[in-house]
Amino acid sequence: HEFYSWGGDNDINMSMRSNVRPLGRGHRLALVDDFIFWVRWTDGMKKMIDSYTDNIESLADNENYKLLAGGLEELDTATAFFSAESQSQSHIKEVYKDMLEEPSNERQQLFTEEVERQVRLKPYQALATGAGIDEKGYYLAIALLNPSEELARENATLLEQRINQSKIAMAWHSQSGDKWSDFIESMEIESKGRLTLARLYGAVVECWVNFNVMGIMGPYEPLLIHE
Known part of the structure; x- marks a missing residue:
């Protein structure tokens, strides 16, 4: 061609x-x-x-990718971000070691506190996020691929807890200290097989780019950090 x-x-x-x-x-x-x-x-x-x-071979030959892609297709997103990089607390601490040891401003201090927040997800294998729109409005979509159906159900519960308790630290369109829930009008969280699936409606849709650990697409937010 x-x-x-x-x-x-x-x-x-x-x-x-x-x-x-x-x-x-x-x-x-x-x-x-x-x-x-x-x-x-x-x-x-x-x-x-x-x-x-x-x-x-392509990503279509990767079973984990196919499951995540199927999750985003079900969530009906117009954009997509996929990552198999670990979001474990230990990995995040290693990547952001210097900033966590000596935060230089309010946002970095809040980021440090959020990384240490006690409620964390159970370890999952990969994630995908995206933005979508339906009759209820714009939404941030999250799909987590878990090792088992049991962990998918557990992470559905833990994700809701994290959303209700956590604060946004680094995202450009927020003020430091804003709660995630301040940008969410409503949310739907469920598990299907090994997937934990979420739709978060509201201005939070802009945060679909904020889950790349290296911050390439936008400042990293540790909302999806796990044990």
């Missing part, structure tokens, strides 16, 4: 800025059957095409 290519891999060119490419990055674009593939580096495009044509 052929594809369009312009600019270097992940290159930034401020003279080529646009609403679609605010940093003027080069891209790779392909139309394959009824699908459009759009990435910033050549090898990524080649792998997308190879996985689509079954020349290499």
